[in-house]
Amino acid sequence: MADHPLDTGHPLLVAVAPLLDRIRARVVAPSELTASDVPLVWEGHIIAGVRLPAPGEGRDAVGDLGLLLADLERELGGPLRDLPRAEKQRAVRLLEERGAFSYRRSAETVADALGVTRFTVYNYLNRNRS
DSSP states (O other): OOOSOOOTTOHHHHHHHHHHHHTTOEEEOGGGOOTTSEEEEETTEEEEEEEOOOTTSSOOHHHHHHHHHHHHHHHHTSOGGGSOHHHHHHHHHHHHHTTGGGSTTHHHHHHHHHTSOHHHHHHHHHHHHO
16 A cells, blocks of 8 residues: 555546545545455556545435436536426436436425425326326
8 A cells, every 4th residue: 555645636536526426435545444444546557546435334225315416407407496397207208217206205295395295296296208
């Protein structure tokens, strides 16, 4: 393992930071690497390691659904509750395609994010399925 300290401003670490945030991984110094970490090699030198979350650590249905909703807000350009009806219907279709409704109580969470009732979300889902 490399003995040099962690350079958080390294171009590789800056480039992968959004990905690591998304998967809830963290960067560790080369001296902290374990067998289960993924070493990041730059020009033949280990500059850091990526430590993935342990199964069940920091991951839950509410968090995953929250990530899907946040991604969709970025994609659609703003808060979901501010979208016109046609865009809310599109949002529900996209969420269904991405598996958002496989989570328990997801219709309630999506309804809250959209500023509509759960009944409306089910109507949008039925419209998409027919």
